Each structure stands twice: as C-alpha cells, then as structure tokens.
Amino acid sequence: MTTADQAPAPATCGWMDAWLTAFETAAADPVMLLTGERLLDRADIGQVHINPGTAQATLTMPNAARPHQPCLTIGPLPSPEWERVYQAIAATGEHADVIAAGRLPDALSDPANADVIRIAPAPGDITFTCSCRPDPGICPHTAAVGYRVAQHVRANPGVLLTLRGGSIKELRTMLRESTSTATESAAVPEHARTGIDARLAFGRLSPRPTRPRPARAHTTPTSLLDGLRSDPPAPGPTAHSMRLLTRNAAARASEILAGGPHPAGDDPVQDAARLLADPAHRAHLEHAAEQLGLSTLQMRDLALAHEYGGAAGVEVALWPLAADAEVLAHAEAAIQPHRPARLASLVSQDNQLTDAAARIQLRLGSDGLWYPFTDWHGTWRPAPGPSGDPAAAYKAARRTLRAR
Structure with a gap:
C-alpha cells in the first residue's frame, strides 16, 4: 500500500491539470466543487491514502458529531494497456534521465499523446462515494479529496500512475532494459541493422510546451419573473423555487442600494444559511443540507446563526477563529x-x-x-x-x- 505522502518530486502542472480536467468534469457540480475547495482550509483532512483504483481519506468538519469517509474510485488501466504505455515511453528514450530520477515529465501529459499514453483518467473513470450520503455522487467531502489529490499529483505525478494501477518502478525497469538493448544494438554493424528508428515511430512523444489550464468560466445570473406560473421541464427548478429566488434577489439588491452589507462572497454555505433564515424558505432546509453535505441539524443551526448574527454569526458557528x-x-x-x-x-x-x-x-x-x-x-x-x-x-x- 502506498500513500500520497511519499518522497516528493519536483512540482509539475501538466499532470495536475490533466487530473483536474477529468475530476471536475466528472463532478459536474460547480457548487460542490467550490465548497470542496474551501474545505481544504476549514476542515481536518487526514492522510489521503492512494491505492490502485482508490483515493480515500477521513475528513472531520468543525463541531461535527463524527468524521466523514470520502472515497474516489478511479478505473484502472488493464495490464496489457500498461505494457503498451511503458513500451511507448521507453521506445523514445527522450525522458530516460527524468524518469530514472523518479519524475514523470509534463510532455507525456499532452493531449496529443493520448492515443499512445493514456495515463490520466477520463471523466467516466471517476466515481464518488462518501459516508455522508447513501448513494454514490459528488459531495463537498469527495470534492475536497479530489483537490487534495491534485496537490499530491502536482508534487509527485507518480501518484497518478498508482491510481491507475501502474507503477513508476516498473516504468523505470522498462527504461533500463530498453537502454541496455539500445546499447547492445549500437555495437551491431550498420549494414546488419533492420527496421525503423524508434524515435521516428514515436516522434509524437517529443516534449511539448505545457499548455496553460483554461480559466474557469464565470456565468452571470439571469433574472426571473415573479409572475412565472408553469414549471419548466425537469430537472429545472420549480416555478415556486424560481419565485423565491427572484424575491430574494430583489430584496438583496434593495438592501445593497440602501447601503446595507454586500453578500459575503460566493460561499454556498453562507448563502444557504442566509436564505434559510427566512421562514419562507424553511421547507427547503433538508434539501439544502443534503446538497452541502451537512446534517439537517447543522443546517438548521447555521440558519439560526444567520438569523441572530448575519454572516459573522455563521462564520463563528462554522470555524474557530484567531483571537487576542x-x-x-x-x-x-x-x-x-x-x-x-x-x-x-x-x-x-x-x-x-x-x-x-x-x-x-x-x-x-x-x-x-x-x-x-x-x-x-x-x-x-x-x-x-x-x-x-x-x-x-x-x-x-x-x-x-x-x-x-
């Protein structure tokens, strides 16, 4: 068994971006992803255990009755596929020194090499499970683990090989054998050699500049008419929910124009507590708690915290703060x-x-x-x-x- 806290290697961005692209696409829930990112600083996340096919940890929320057990399951590559990957990398000889030092070059993460080297998982290879919910699916706790895995992949890309069922040790062994074969071949007279140069056959694996990760898109909310009566097609929100959102947006805008406080960032927990402090929204408390990975009791207490003290009241209810x-x-x-x-x-x-x-x-x-x-x-x-x-x-x- 290995853990994500193995000996560090120099930082890399290519493999981290490849992981984040697959992980965030598989999650397909911006609210859960944002909440998970924020948990990295606010929750106690134990050691992330990396094994072939799984990344799991124990995560403890402040004031929670018990810790959560989030787990990411990643579909491994079959052994024949790994053999092909190892051989393709070894055949070029381009990265022998880098891999021998225990590193995984960013050039191999380039999407142009995907048909030969497909180490990073596809979104469909990733599933999420957690003790906070009975069925599989993304939650803030599994999102936090996904982002913690990204940090480990940045420090040590070999973690990604382990997740996919591979081994940096086997790759280094294959490279040594390939180098030894190449040395023996060099002693053979030119007229006795046949075949095609491996560098030409796998020229597509030559190093490429690391591509910057595209910036996340920011959407602008669209106003909803309070007079809407018919429900939109599922799985969209009901007309009643849309009217509540419209009324809430109008009230917040009026408060700001009157000199009131601006919204406290884009924290979904804070926003849910603010909405649920209004008795008109209490019917949605259980659903909000489920979506945020909280218990109904925790969500009710946060709504009370906002009712009594606003955003600052929710903040002290959630996290310990420094004090003189x-x-x-x-x-x-x-x-x-x-x-x-x-x-x-x-x-x-x-x-x-x-x-x-x-x-x-x-x-x-x-x-x-x-x-x-x-x-x-x-x-x-x-x-x-x-x-x-x-x-x-x-x-x-x-x-x-x-x-x-």
Whole structure:
C-alpha cells in the first residue's frame, strides 16, 4: 500500500491539470466543487491514502458529531494497456534521465499523446462515494479529496500512475532494459541493422510546451419573473423555487442600494444559511443540507446563526477563529460575576470561552461581537443576543437556557 505522502518530486502542472480536467468534469457540480475547495482550509483532512483504483481519506468538519469517509474510485488501466504505455515511453528514450530520477515529465501529459499514453483518467473513470450520503455522487467531502489529490499529483505525478494501477518502478525497469538493448544494438554493424528508428515511430512523444489550464468560466445570473406560473421541464427548478429566488434577489439588491452589507462572497454555505433564515424558505432546509453535505441539524443551526448574527454569526458557528489573548482575558473577567458556578472551570481556546458547567459558550466574531451558544443535547446551538460586551452575551445565553 502506498500513500500520497511519499518522497516528493519536483512540482509539475501538466499532470495536475490533466487530473483536474477529468475530476471536475466528472463532478459536474460547480457548487460542490467550490465548497470542496474551501474545505481544504476549514476542515481536518487526514492522510489521503492512494491505492490502485482508490483515493480515500477521513475528513472531520468543525463541531461535527463524527468524521466523514470520502472515497474516489478511479478505473484502472488493464495490464496489457500498461505494457503498451511503458513500451511507448521507453521506445523514445527522450525522458530516460527524468524518469530514472523518479519524475514523470509534463510532455507525456499532452493531449496529443493520448492515443499512445493514456495515463490520466477520463471523466467516466471517476466515481464518488462518501459516508455522508447513501448513494454514490459528488459531495463537498469527495470534492475536497479530489483537490487534495491534485496537490499530491502536482508534487509527485507518480501518484497518478498508482491510481491507475501502474507503477513508476516498473516504468523505470522498462527504461533500463530498453537502454541496455539500445546499447547492445549500437555495437551491431550498420549494414546488419533492420527496421525503423524508434524515435521516428514515436516522434509524437517529443516534449511539448505545457499548455496553460483554461480559466474557469464565470456565468452571470439571469433574472426571473415573479409572475412565472408553469414549471419548466425537469430537472429545472420549480416555478415556486424560481419565485423565491427572484424575491430574494430583489430584496438583496434593495438592501445593497440602501447601503446595507454586500453578500459575503460566493460561499454556498453562507448563502444557504442566509436564505434559510427566512421562514419562507424553511421547507427547503433538508434539501439544502443534503446538497452541502451537512446534517439537517447543522443546517438548521447555521440558519439560526444567520438569523441572530448575519454572516459573522455563521462564520463563528462554522470555524474557530484567531483571537487576542488579552481580549479573551478581559472577557473572562467580565463574565465571572454572572457565572452560576464561579469555581467551575472556564476553558479558553481560539476565539471561544466555554463554561461547560453552565452549558454556555461565547465565540468572538471577526466583527468584534461576542456570539452566545448554548448546549443542546451535546452540540453548541447559536442563541440570540450577540454583543460587544461579553457579559451581555453571556446573560443572553442564560436567558435562552431559562426559556427552554
């Protein structure tokens, strides 16, 4: 068994681009891909295990009850196909020194060589499975693993050979045997040689300049008429969904024109939490959670976080943030008189102050406000009442607990 954390080789872009092209085409879901990219920095992704035909890892979301087990399955090349690939590469002799050093030249990833060397998978060779969903399909967790594989392929293209059932070791062996045969052939008199020069037969494998990866297309949303009544053909959104989207877009535009905050980037999780904070959209909560790879409870809590604190409230609900030690110390002193059990431990970590005995946690947001959370059957649920005064936020959390 091998892992993606083998000895590194010099960086390459050609093989990484070949992998990304196949992986993103197979995913065919820009929202999932974008969410997966963002998870690379926000989630705990364990070691990616690369074996013939599979790339799998353990991924832990912040505040999640249990980790996810995403896996990418890649159709391997059959042994006869690998023999043909090895022989085609070895026959040129162009890349012997590079491959002998454990590298895979970018020139071999050129699409013009695909009929001879087809190492990179086609989109149809890739399938996605994850413990977050019962059926195969792309999700944020498998998308994150796909992008992590791209990072490993960039550092060590031999990873791609392993995924496809090949071996850089076998390729090097084939090259050594080919070099030895060529040396023996050189000792044969010119008049005794027959056949065609291998360099001419496989001239198409000569190095080519690396082609830049085309920029991703950006689409401009089209407005929808609120008066639409008939549903478009499946699998398009229903007329009801289109009316909700139109109404939401109009409301957001009015807020911005009135001097309100601009949307928080193109984060689908933030956008879903904002939409679901509106009671008119709550019927779509389960579907949104499924599409984003979250549990229904997590999606409901994020909607509450946006209802109570907007985008900054969702941010502190999702991820730990950095915080100044002096600010945390001041907050500890401010809430101490209001704690029901003052001698109980008070844990300070990242931007969070946790009073486990009182079932209260405060989180400092990037906007300088303290956001209250209360213990709800083992998870921290957002509570109303964020404040710049940590004591006021703490008292808001206590009011929420008394109201239950």
